[in-house]
Amino acid sequence: MKKQGVKERIIETASDLFYNNGYNQTGINQIIAEAGVAKASMYQHFRSKEDIAVAYLKQRHINWMGSLQDFVSSKKTNKEKVIASFDYLESWLSSVNYRGCGFQNIICDLPQDQHKIKDQVLLHKTDVKKLIDILLHEDSNQEDLANEILVLLEGAIILSQIQKNSWPIKAAKRAAIKLLD
Amino acid sequence: MKKQGVKERIIETASDLFYNNGYNQTGINQIIAEAGVAKASMYQHFRSKEDIAVAYLKQRHINWMGSLQDFVSSKKTNKEKVIASFDYLESWLSSVNYRGCGFQNIICDLPQDQHKIKDQVLLHKTDVKKLIDILLHEDSNQEDLANEILVLLEGAIILSQIQKNSWPIKAAKRAAIKLLD
Amino acid sequence: MKKQGVKERIIETASDLFYNNGYNQTGINQIIAEAGVAKASMYQHFRSKEDIAVAYLKQRHINWMGSLQDFVSSKKTNKEKVIASFDYLESWLSSVNYRGCGFQNIICDLPQDQHKIKDQVLLHKTDVKKLIDILLHEDSNQEDLANEILVLLEGAIILSQIQKNSWPIKAAKRAAIKLLD
Amino acid sequence: MKKQGVKERIIETASDLFYNNGYNQTGINQIIAEAGVAKASMYQHFRSKEDIAVAYLKQRHINWMGSLQDFVSSKKTNKEKVIASFDYLESWLSSVNYRGCGFQNIICDLPQDQHKIKDQVLLHKTDVKKLIDILLHEDSNQEDLANEILVLLEGAIILSQIQKNSWPIKAAKRAAIKLLD
DNA sequence: AATGAATGAGCGTTCATTCAT
DNA sequence: GATGAATGAACGCTCATTCAT
Numbered sequence: 001m002k003k004q005g006v007k008e009r010i011i012e013t014a015s016d017l018f019y020n021n022g023y024n025q026t027g028i029n030q031i032i033a034e035a036g037v038a039k040a041s042m043y044q045h046f047r048s049k050e051d052i053a054v055a056y057l058k059q060r061h062i063n064w065m066g067s068l069q070d071f072v073s074s075k076k077t078n079k080e081k082v083i084a085s086f087d088y089l090e091s092w093l094s095s096v097n098y099r100g101c102g103f104q105n106i107i108c109d110l111p112q113d114q115h116k117i118k119d120q121v122l123l124h125k126t127d128v129k130k131l132i133d134i135l136l137h138e139d140s141n142q143e144d145l146a147n148e149i150l151v152l153l154e155g156a157i158i159l160s161q162i163q164k165n166s167w168p169i170k171a172a173k174r175a176a177i178k179l180l181d
Numbered sequence: 182m183k184k185q186g187v188k189e190r191i192i193e194t195a196s197d198l199f200y201n202n203g204y205n206q207t208g209i210n211q212i213i214a215e216a217g218v219a220k221a222s223m224y225q226h227f228r229s230k231e232d233i234a235v236a237y238l239k240q241r242h243i244n245w246m247g248s249l250q251d252f253v254s255s256k257k258t259n260k261e262k263v264i265a266s267f268d269y270l271e272s273w274l275s276s277v278n279y280r281g282c283g284f285q286n287i288i289c290d291l292p293q294d295q296h297k298i299k300d301q302v303l304l305h306k307t308d309v310k311k312l313i314d315i316l317l318h319e320d321s322n323q324e325d326l327a328n329e330i331l332v333l334l335e336g337a338i339i340l341s342q343i344q345k346n347s348w349p350i351k352a353a354k355r356a357a358i359k360l361l362d
Numbered sequence: 363m364k365k366q367g368v369k370e371r372i373i374e375t376a377s378d379l380f381y382n383n384g385y386n387q388t389g390i391n392q393i394i395a396e397a398g399v400a401k402a403s404m405y406q407h408f409r410s411k412e413d414i415a416v417a418y419l420k421q422r423h424i425n426w427m428g429s430l431q432d433f434v435s436s437k438k439t440n441k442e443k444v445i446a447s448f449d450y451l452e453s454w455l456s457s458v459n460y461r462g463c464g465f466q467n468i469i470c471d472l473p474q475d476q477h478k479i480k481d482q483v484l485l486h487k488t489d490v491k492k493l494i495d496i497l498l499h500e501d502s503n504q505e506d507l508a509n510e511i512l513v514l515l516e517g518a519i520i521l522s523q524i525q526k527n528s529w530p531i532k533a534a535k536r537a538a539i540k541l542l543d
Numbered sequence: 544m545k546k547q548g549v550k551e552r553i554i555e556t557a558s559d560l561f562y563n564n565g566y567n568q569t570g571i572n573q574i575i576a577e578a579g580v581a582k583a584s585m586y587q588h589f590r591s592k593e594d595i596a597v598a599y600l601k602q603r604h605i606n607w608m609g610s611l612q613d614f615v616s617s618k619k620t621n622k623e624k625v626i627a628s629f630d631y632l633e634s635w636l637s638s639v640n641y642r643g644c645g646f647q648n649i650i651c652d653l654p655q656d657q658h659k660i661k662d663q664v665l666l667h668k669t670d671v672k673k674l675i676d677i678l679l680h681e682d683s684n685q686e687d688l689a690n691e692i693l694v695l696l697e698g699a700i701i702l703s704q705i706q707k708n709s710w711p712i713k714a715a716k717r718a719a720i721k722l723l724d
Numbered sequence: 725a726a727t728g729a730a731t732g733a734g735c736g737t738t739c740a741t742t743c744a745t
Numbered sequence: 746g747a748t749g750a751a752t753g754a755a756c757g758c759t760c761a762t763t764c765a766t
Contacts, residue, residue: 006729022290024205028757038731040759045729049757100289104339108281108289109203125343147352154349155336158285162306168335171328179356187746209740219748221742230740368750384652386567390736400752402738407750411736462651466701470643470651471565487705509714516711517698520647524668530697533690537722549726571761581727583763592761 007045009035015056020097023053023106050114053106057120060102065127067092078135079180082149085132086173089156093166100161104154128153145179152176188226190216196237200283204234205290231295234287238301241283246308248273259316260361263330266313267354270337274347281342285335309334326360333357369407371397377418381464385415386471412476415468419482422464427489429454440497441542444511447494448535451518455528462523466516490515507541514538550588552578558599562645566596567652593657596649600663603645608670610635621678622723625692628675629716632699636709643704647697671696688722695719 004012013035017026028049032042046052071088072081092098099105103121110117132149136142152172159168185193194216198207209230213223227233252269253262273279280286284302291298313330317323333353340349366374375397379388390411394401408414433450434443454460461467465483472479494511498504514534521530547555556578560569571592575585589595614631615624635641642648646664653660675692679685695715702711 021293024290025292027755029755039757040732041730043758104285104343105289107343108286109205110290111206112202121343125340144352144355147348148356151333151336151340151349151353151356153336154340155332155334155353158339159306159332159335162285162288162302167328168332171325172332172336174325175329175332175356175360179359208738210738221749222747224741225746383655386652387654389734391734401736402753403751405737466647466705467651469705470648471567472652473568474564483705487702506714506717509710510718513698513702513711513715513718514694515698516702517694517696517715520701521668521694521697524647524650524664529690530694533687534694534698536687537691537694537718541718541721570759572759583728584726586762587725 006035006037006041010037010042010045010052011055011059014052015059018053018056018106019060019099019102024109050116053114054116054120057103057106057117057124061120061124061127064102064124065131069131082132082135082180083173083176085153086156086169086176089153089160089169089172090166093160093169098161101154101157104158125150125154148179149176187216187218187222191218191223191226191233192236192240195233196240199234199237199287200241200280201278204287231297234295234298235301238284238287238298238305242301242305242308245283245305246312250312263313263316263361264354264357266330266334267337267350267357270334270341270350270353271347274341274350279342282335282338285339306331306335329360330357333360368397368399368403372399372404372407372414373417373421376414377421380415380418380468381422381461382459385468412478415476416478416482419465419468419479419486423482423486423489426464426486427493431493444494444497444542445535445538447515448518448531448538451515451522451531451534452528455522455531460523463516463519466520487512487516510541511538514541549578549580549584553580553585553588553595554598554602557595558602561596561599561649562603562642563640566649593659596657596660597663600646600649600660600667604663604667604670607645607667608674612674625675625678625723626716626719628692628696629699629712629719632696632703632712632715633709636703636712641704644697644700647701668693668697691722692719695722 010031014026014031017031017034028039028042031052032039035042042052046055068085068088071091072084075081075084103124107118107121129146129150132146132153133143136146136149152175156169156172160166191212195207195212198212198215209220209223212233213220216223223233227236249266249269252272253265256262256265284305288299288302310327310331313327313334314324317327317330333356337350337353341347372393376388376393379393379396390401390404393414394404397404404414408417430447430450433453434446437443437446465486468479469483491508491512494508494515495505498508498511514537518531518534522528553574557569557574560574560577571582571585574595575582578585589598611628611631614634615627618624618627646667650661650664672689672693675689675696676686679689679692695718699712699715703709
């Protein structure tokens with residue numbers, strides 16, 4: 001049971017809670033209770049709740065980007081990969097715990113001073129942008145196109161969360177296909 | 182002195198605080214202090230904090246939709262109006278207190294059970310969708326197109342908030358123009 | 363039982379605890395438990411622990427000065443009154459809960475930023491100084507003399523506390539008599 | 544690198560912190576962090592925080608008494624030495640980190656049971672008393688006089704700390720001169 | 725001799741809501 | 746219609762100390 005270390009258990013527990021219940025709705029006490037860790041032990045590994053959130057976002061970033069790249073890797077051309085990223089969104093939406101983008105969600109209602117979290121969110125979005133940029137790097141005016149794809153991705157995520165429906169993802173995919181032609 | 186009624190003063194104060202500082206970051210005490218209202222008076226007008234949020238969202242919906250329609254009304258054709266809606270986003274972004282979409286923001290980190298708020302957000306997004314739908318109602322396959330525009334609008338808002346930059350709006354507008362051609 | 367209001371009960375309880383057990387040793391929880399008050403009720407009357415300390419010191423100032431003036435009032439001449447103030451110290455020392463000067467004590471091990479408390483202590487000592495000044499106001503070089511008496515008073519208090527003995531008070535009184543001759 | 548031993552480094556660090564920031568304001572973690580010592584190592588040298596305080600007071604006692612004796616040693620007569628001890632206070636007050644008497648300070652807001660610390664404070668004050676006693680040992684009624692000088696010394700220290708001014712020391716010196724004549 | 729992870733208890737403070745008047 | 750006092754629960758965080766290695 002206690003195979004993994006305390007720190008990992010805290011991050012895992014906090015990740016579940018932060019994503020599914022929200023950052024402000026998740027208290028330190030809940031995290032330590034579910035992780036089975038003493039409060040002071042937790043604060044030995046993380047200086048603050050904000051720092052736990054940063055660890056959560058870092059891990060989520062790695063997982064999410066990895067899943068996305070795995071998903072699109074089967075496609076041959078870069079254009080197909082870009083389009084497939086919308087299929088990835090749809091498969092992600094179907095997962096049991098879909099609550100939209102963890103990075104968008106945490107930034108929306110954040111105390112003013114939590115800059116470390118905001119930086120982490122920006123870093124994630126920047127990496128997504130880089131990925132699309134690379135896939136579309138061949139032509140000259142592709143940066144513009146990459147930005148448009150990005151907007152579609154973000155819009156599809158937030159709108160599918162609000163609407164609790166996949167039509168925004170389908171619409172985004174259609175639009176992407178048109179723009180890429 | 183007390184030109185407007187108690188209820189209006191509470192809504193106005195709460196609106197400022199909810200939008201600019203965030204829903205979870207805004208306490209009841211802060212609202213009544215800044216509104217100059219006794220606590221029990223506030224609870225006479227609103228059963229809970231959630232109800233204040235609903236009132237805030239209702240008013241914000243009216244204001245936002247009104248501003249958007251004002252902005253695009255000068256354009257002649259419906260197509261131009263749709264494109265102008267992205268210019269509206271950009272002018273909105275330039276306003277002093279831009280913090281993204283109040284509806285997106287409040288829904289992102291919300292206690293699980295606050296359905297009234299979620300309903301209000303959905304209602305707002307549905308009305309935006311209706312507006313775009315109407316502007317593009319002439320042709321048969323326009324509902325698809327309207328949905329794509331919607332995704333671009335939402336993506337432009339959330340991404341410009343995260344990036345603290347207007348490039349997502351510009352990209353969304355470019356994409357919209359291509360899709361509308 | 364509940365004749366007096368909540369605020370008074372908090373001050374009274376906190377006064378006992380702050381003086382007898384020390385400011386840092388006394389927790390908010392202990393105060394509210396012994397006062398029989400809910401925590402949030404306490405924070406409705408006092409913004410912070412520091413503010414409770416200020417209220418404690420203000421009341422202690424009034425009581426202490428009143429007792430001193432009562433004690434010396436029976437003496438005829440001002441000189442006798444000054445000397446009697448040392449007798450007051452000695453009678454005070456004999457009281458059950460003597461723990462030295464509450465103002466000296468609280469200032470000695472205080473977080474750096476608690477200026478309101480420090481101000482209150484200074485105010486108390488300044489008022490004691492004023493009292494002695496007035497009693498010795500007749501001659502020209504009496505301010506010097508008053509300051510010397512003050513030093514003797516303070517020294518007698520702190521040293522009797524450390525030594526747990528009244529000899530410092532007796533010594534101070536002897537010295538005062540010599541200086542006043 | 545590690546010129547001095549672990550124990551010495553702990554005492555030195557704790558001394559700075561205890562005197563300048565206060566005993567209750569100084570945490571174990573801060574001490575070991577600034578001393579660059581592991582927590583368990585610290586507890587190998589000291590059974591408790593109280594024991595560190597005792598070591599701090601012991602060293603402070605030696606240093607303070609030494610400085611005082613150095614300062615007054617240049618004076619010829621014993622009477623001059625006693626008077627010079629007030630000049631010593633004034634030079635001490637001018638030092639950058641003057642925060643009053645470390646022994647007075649630590650005793651003022653102390654958990655009830657920390658007897659070891661209280662004993663150490665008493666020991667220090669007793670030694671100061673001895674020093675003055677010896678300097679004034681010639682005549683018969685000098686013990687009384689020595690006690691009066693002591694009261695002046697203590698009063699000068701505590702009052703100069705509260706007032707953040709040297710007038711109490713000057714007043715004490717004036718009084719001492721009169722008493723010694 | 726030395727380590728750093730782990731702990732239970734407590735810190736001061738704030739929350740949204742209710743109640744008696 | 747309006748008030749402000751009162752509340753239980755929870756907040757994020759720090760304390761001095763101990764333990765297994």
